[in-house]
Amino acid sequence: MNPRTRRSHLRRMRMKQWSHPRILALFQDSRPNSEPRASGSEALQVALAIARMDFLRSHEKLLLSRDIGTAQELSRMGLPELEGIILRSLNRGVWNPAAFLEKARRDEDFLARAGILFLSLDDPCYPPQLRETYRPPFGLYVRGRLPDAEAPCVSLVGTRAxxxxxxxxxxxxxxxxxSKGISVISGLALGIDSAAHRGGLRGRAKTLAVLPGGMDSIYPAANxxxxxxxxxxxxxxxxxNPPETQIRRYRFPERNRIIAGLARSCVVVEAPEGSGALITAEHSLSEGRDVFVHRACLGGSRNSGCAALLEQGAVAVATAEDIIAEWASCGDRSGKASARRQEEEMKQHG
Structure with a gap:
């Protein structure tokens, strides 16, 4: 086995080790069809209210949204009923549905003025690549035009310095x-992220930036x-995150999981040990996505993180053609393996 084949093999073995079970029942509406459901502005307000409940995990927000029919029903829900839905106890002080609904009404006004969409997890326009991940966001605030769901995206990440x-x-x-129609995704940070966005603007597929805070505050301000x-x-x-969300350190790894989830492959361009870009690579591997490193920066003094990824099986690339070739080779290998299995089965039965 040559070194490149060995690295590819190790990479895919790691992907299998990181695989997670999907709780498919969360994506099915178990509510009887006869019960009333909110629609239009009321449905949006309910979703925005649930999105503001930061004490709930993503799947718990989805469970709650499946159980709630109208804004009035949410406002009347008691804490014991909520705990029965999410199957864990909560601090009594966190539950104030009336306050969440009031904030949701303000959010709805802000989104309308700023031309921002809110896509909940079960919205048909929610990015399917992200929906497939182990822990997809309950909702996304979207300003601008999302990439074509049928077209692949690649995330480019790296150090700020x-x-x-x-x-x-x-x-x-x-x-x-x-230029080849592949959208570029990054985190709008200084350094590698900014360069990736600027490069993406030069082609026809454009670029997508994932923010660590809310839509009302671009971070960093310099961008x-x-x-x-x-x-x-x-x-x-x-x-x-909803508007008025304060930037905290823990929000950056959360942002990175979305960058990884939106992309078919992740390229770490330049990253020292401990760089947040390596968190994006970890999320990509955990979701079974390809992780590449940029060949141009290998051996650099600020690139020990990429060197470690290379040793662990990441493939070095330098151009869009390299990435497309890797995609094609993966398909060829899986197709040949499938053909071999079919041939063996035919011999066994025949």
Whole structure:
């Protein structure tokens, strides 16, 4: 087995080890059809109210939304009833449905003024690639135009303290991907993320930025101009958190899981040990997505994280053509393996 084949094999073995069971029942509405359901503005208010309940996990928000029919029903729900739905105890002080509904009405007004959509997990427009992940966000705040659901996306991530070589590599790869109709996803951070977004704007597929906070505050502030340009040129901003959300350190890894979940493959361009970009790579592996490292930055003084990924089985790429070739080779290998299994079965039965 040559080194490249061995790395690919190790990568896929890690993906299998990271696999998680899917709780498919969460995506099925078990509520009797005869019971009333909210619709239109009321349905949006209920969803926005649930989205603000940050003491609930994503799947718990989904369970609650499946059980709630109208805003009035939510306002009358007691804490014991909620605990019966999510099957765990909560601090009594966190439950104030009337306050959540009031904030939801303000959110609805803000979203309407700013031209922002809210997509809940069961919305047909919710990105299917993200819905397939182990812990998809209950809802997404979307400003701009999401990439075509049928077209592949690639996330480009890396350190904020990038070298000139890293910035050039991120820009060039993003431009190449976008020119081939492959949307580029990143986190709007300084350094590699910003270079990737700028490169993505040069092609026809545009770019998508995932924000760590709410839609009302672009972080970092230095990239407000870049965010505006992404929107002006047909790109998209996405956030999991409601307006007025304060930026906290733990929100960045949460943001990174969305970056990984939206993309078919992740490219770590340049990352030292401990970089947040490696968290995105971990999320990508846990979801069975490809993880690549950029060849141009290998051996650099600020790239020990990428060197570790390479040793663990990540494939080095430099161009959009390299990534497309890897996709094609994966398909060829799986097709040949399937053909071999069919041939063996025919021999056994025949």
């Amino acid at each position: 990038a070298t000139g070589r890293g910035l050039k590599a991120a820009f060039g790869l993003a431009e190449g991907l976008s 407000r101009g870049l965010a505006a340009r992404i929107l002006d040129e047909g790109g998209c901003l996405v956030a999991e």
